[in-house]
Amino acid sequence: MKIDSDFSTEKQCIVIDIGTKYTKFGFATEHSPRCIIQTQSEIDGMIVTDFYNCIDQQKLTLALTKFIHRLFYKHALIAPKEKKVIIVESLLSPTKFKETLAKILFINYEIASLCFVPSHCVALFTLGISTALVLDIGYKETILIPVCEGVPVLKLWQAMPLAGESVEKQIKNQINVNELTAEKSTNDIIEDIKVRSCFVTKLNRSKNLVEGKDVNPLTTDASYHINGEISITIPGRVRETAYDILFEENIDEMSITTMILETIKNSNVDMRLKLAENIFLIGGTTIAKGFKARLKEELQEKVNSSKYQNLKISKFKFHIAPVYENYVAWLGGSIFGSTNNLNILSQTRENFLKENFIPDWPTTHTRPKVEQ
Ligand SMILES: Nc1ncnc2c1ncn2[C@@H]1O[C@H](COP(=O)(O)OP(=O)(O)OP(=O)(O)O)[C@@H](O)[C@H]1O
Numbered sequence: 001m002k003i004d005s006d007f008s009t010e011k012q013c014i015v016i017d018i019g020t021k022y023t024k025f026g027f028a029t030e031h032s033p034r035c036i037i038q039t040q041s042e043i044d045g046m047i048v049t050d051f052y053n054c055i056d057q058q059k060l061t062l063a064l065t066k067f068i069h070r071l072f073y074k075h076a077l078i079a080p081k082e083k084k085v086i087i088v089e090s091l092l093s094p095t096k097f098k099e100t101l102a103k104i105l106f107i108n109y110e111i112a113s114l115c116f117v118p119s120h121c122v123a124l125f126t127l128g129i130s131t132a133l134v135l136d137i138g139y140k141e142t143i144l145i146p147v148c149e150g151v152p153v154l155k156l157w158q159a160m161p162l163a164g165e166s167v168e169k170q171i172k173n174q175i176n177v178n179e180l181t182a183e184k185s186t187n188d189i190i191e192d193i194k195v196r197s198c199f200v201t202k203l204n205r206s207k208n209l210v211e212g213k214d215v216n217p218l219t220t221d222a223s224y225h226i227n228g229e230i231s232i233t234i235p236g237r238v239r240e241t242a243y244d245i246l247f248e249e250n251i252d253e254m255s256i257t258t259m260i261l262e263t264i265k266n267s268n269v270d271m272r273l274k275l276a277e278n279i280f281l282i283g284g285t286t287i288a289k290g291f292k293a294r295l296k297e298e299l300q301e302k303v304n305s306s307k308y309q310n311l312k313i314s315k316f317k318f319h320i321a322p323v324y325e326n327y328v329a330w331l332g333g334s335i336f337g338s339t340n341n342l343n344i345l346s347q348t349r350e351n352f353l354k355e356n357f358i359p360d361w362p363t364t365h366t367r368p369k370v371e372q
């Protein structure tokens with residue numbers, strides 16, 4: 001279904017969500033991305049993946065330029081020139097990344113206008129609500145930001161390096177696939193094993209497994225085939241416990257569960273219940289089977305501990321995303337692109353060349369100024 005808009009195909013606005021692992025690309029007003037590709041570039045035969053943490057400025061510019069070229073000309077089959085572009089970004093993404101991307105898009109690819117929108121805020125457009133505790137669990141890290149009346153509460157943000165990558169590391173440590181890398185890379189195989197054969201187990205079973213007790217019924221081993229020839233066995237225990245890392249507390253007693261509880265605890269008393277009853281989980285890792293049920297169990301158990309008893313919260317409620325969680329933020333960007341706010345908050349090429357500056361998303365209640 002396509003939402004009616006006054007954009008002609010020529011002027012249609014492009015929405016890009018550059019995740020640390022996957023980039024989602026599509027057109028504003030559409031309900032799903034046209035393509036989702038791995039975020040990576042090749043420089044002199046070397047694969048560059050982590051754009052956000054690339055310290056070498058020259059390398060970042062080259063990797064991003066090549067990536068944008070591949071994205072537009074190989075996958076999307078559209079020229080970026082004179083297009084309006086929306087970039088869905090994490091509020092925590094480094095300024096250097098943002099500035100480099102803006103320069104490349106405006107100068108090398110001559111786009112007409114650019115707008116950066118924060119993923120946690122625009123994700124809420126997909127639900128039509130403006131207050132929620134938004135938790136993005138993608139590949140590299142989990143980022144939690146409460147959003148109140150559409151405004152991100154930045155003093156309460158929290159992040160931890162726990163997400164898809166941590167689960168894959170667990171699997172990698174327990175299964176030897178190094179010698180099987182025929183066509184696919186080891187990392188791709190591990191990810192495939194994770195998505196196809198692993199799941200998030202119930203809290204009780206996880207406790208029993210940690211203590212070495214018997215669980216009933218036992219999870220069966222799975223056979224994973226590569227190119228229809230090589231087969232590896234994924235032990236039931238690995239299938240069932242790989243995701244447990246997301247719920248284990250680190251030395252500071254922090255985990256995904258305690259992140260949520262700490263944020264609720266640190267927020268205004270009158271906001272606590274509202275946040276607990278409006279939790280919105282986004283990001284690909286939350287699609288894993290059993291993830292939401294387990295997180296609910298963990299929260300319910302932990303909130304009754306002495307540390308959080310005073311919160312007096314008896315129920316946690318999760319919103320159901322209208323599409324797969326890995327592209328909810330993208331969809332939010334697409335909805336934003338169909339509103340008049342796009343023109344108000346975008347920077348045009350003309351202005352960028354004059355000012356060399358990209359405005360930030362408003363993080364207060366002041367409305368963006370409309371030029372008379
Ligand atoms: N059906 C699924 N089951 C389990 N995991 C999944 C599923 N689909 C995607 N994932 C995992 O979600 C992760 C990617 O999610 P997402 O696209 O939200 O991340 P990203 O935006 O690239 O990363 P980040 O938000 O951390 O920058 C990968 O680790 C992928 O394996």
Ligand SMILES: [Mg+2]
Pocket residue numbers: 018019020136138283
């Ligand atoms: Mg993401």
